[in-house]
Amino acid sequence: MDGSKKWGIIGPGKIAAKFAAALALTEGAELVAVASRSGERAREFAAKFGASRSFDHYWKLAAAPDIDAIYIATPHGFHCEHALLCLKHRKAVLCEKPMALSNRQVQEMVSASQDNKTFLMEAMWTRFLPLTGKLLELIGEGKIGKLKYVRADFGFAPPFNPEGRLYNKELGGGSLLDIGVYPLFLCQLLMGEPSRIMATAQLAPTGTDDSCVATLHYPDGGLAIMTSLYSCQTSITAEIAGTEGIIHIPTPWYKNDRLTLYRRGQEAEDFQFEPMVNGFEYQIRETLRCLDEGLIESPYLSHAFSLSMSRVMDAIRKQCGVYYPGE
Numbered sequence: 001m002d003g004s005k006k007w008g009i010i011g012p013g014k015i016a017a018k019f020a021a022a023l024a025l026t027e028g029a030e031l032v033a034v035a036s037r038s039g040e041r042a043r044e045f046a047a048k049f050g051a052s053r054s055f056d057h058y059w060k061l062a063a064a065p066d067i068d069a070i071y072i073a074t075p076h077g078f079h080c081e082h083a084l085l086c087l088k089h090r091k092a093v094l095c096e097k098p099m100a101l102s103n104r105q106v107q108e109m110v111s112a113s114q115d116n117k118t119f120l121m122e123a124m125w126t127r128f129l130p131l132t133g134k135l136l137e138l139i140g141e142g143k144i145g146k147l148k149y150v151r152a153d154f155g156f157a158p159p160f161n162p163e164g165r166l167y168n169k170e171l172g173g174g175s176l177l178d179i180g181v182y183p184l185f186l187c188q189l190l191m192g193e194p195s196r197i198m199a200t201a202q203l204a205p206t207g208t209d210d211s212c213v214a215t216l217h218y219p220d221g222g223l224a225i226m227t228s229l230y231s232c233q234t235s236i237t238a239e240i241a242g243t244e245g246i247i248h249i250p251t252p253w254y255k256n257d258r259l260t261l262y263r264r265g266q267e268a269e270d271f272q273f274e275p276m277v278n279g280f281e282y283q284i285r286e287t288l289r290c291l292d293e294g295l296i297e298s299p300y301l302s303h304a305f306s307l308s309m310s311r312v313m314d315a316i317r318k319q320c321g322v323y324y325p326g327e
């Protein structure tokens with residue numbers, strides 16, 4: 001596999017398995033090492049996905065000399081710590097979403113990327129799906145006129161487990177950071193950073209947000225509504241409306257391969273995109289492209305974008321009374 005980038009994974013849990021499956025089918029990349037807090041889990045995961053090496057400590061992977069890039073798949077309470085560890089050893093980092101718990105942590109990570117001249121990107125994979133490219137193209141071409149409104153939701157009903165990463169504050173629990181990050185990403189991508197935010201949440205017994213709703217107001221009069229819920233399944237759809245039309249992304253909007261354009265006075269137009277491996281392949285390809293070009297950030301999902309997202313999430317959490325340890 002000459003010229004292929006050597007990848008490692010930190011935190012071989014649920015999402016790491018999905019990533020490894022996509023990596024295996026991506027040209028120019030190979031999984032060579034896996035690091036877990038347990039040597040046995042690392043060995044099992046490495047064997048399952050064909051990695052030749054496994055480590056029983058995360059730092060051993062970060063320090064391994066022949067690794068080009070590391071995918072961080074630990075709960076978000078640890079993203080900052082693990083990204084700093086990798087960046088210090090000048091390993092490119094693709095870090096699961098949300099980039100970190102707070103804007104302060106994201107700032108630390110971005111500084112480490114800049115100081116070490118090493119690539120860092122939030123694994124907000126939806127950004128790189130063909131659907132998102134088409135959405136930006138349609139809006140850019142003025143197909144729905146002037147953009148006025150975005151609405152997106154993400155809700156499901158996991159069992160309440162105060163120890164698990166969805167509810168445990170130490171692990172970065174809460175619906176906003178876990179799934180609200182998707183609707184927020186869409187609002188941010190299409191509308192930019194809001195000038196005014198009004199947010200409210202229902203808190204779980206652990207003090208994390210069980211559900212969260214935010215209205216985002218933009219300087220040009222645009223409005224967005226984002227919803228994240230752990231209390232029930234929602235439609236998981238997105239609607240983007242302008243002065244001349246509407247774009248509707250059916251469920252599940254954040255990983256779909258089709259959308260519909262409704263222009264005033266015209267027939268609805270459906271767009272269908274190529275079949276995906278599992279959707280993660282596009283962000284891997286973008287990481288490889290950036291590494292080939294010697295970039296430390298992707299122009300399509302920049303450090304500034306992740307900083308802005310984390311600033312907005314901080315503001316939403318503050319209004320909802322959700323704080324993480326150390327804040």
Ligand SMILES: NC(=O)c1ccc[n+]([C@@H]2O[C@H](COP(=O)([O-])OP(=O)(O)OC[C@H]3O[C@@H](n4cnc5c(N)ncnc54)[C@H](OP(=O)(O)O)[C@@H]3O)[C@@H](O)[C@H]2O)c1
Nearest residue numbers: 011012013014015016036037041073074075076096097098
């Ligand atoms: N992009 C997506 O579609 C998507 C979907 C789901 C989740 N995510 C993100 O991916 C990250 C991981 O989510 P996940 O569902 O894969 O989590 P998970 O399976 O619960 O945990 C991932 C791994 O993190 C490691 N870990 C390190 N410290 C831990 C601690 N104190 N408690 C529990 N685990 C710890 C564990 O591996 P070892 O102990 O073996 O090292 C664990 O297997 C989260 O930030 C989440 O937001 C992204």
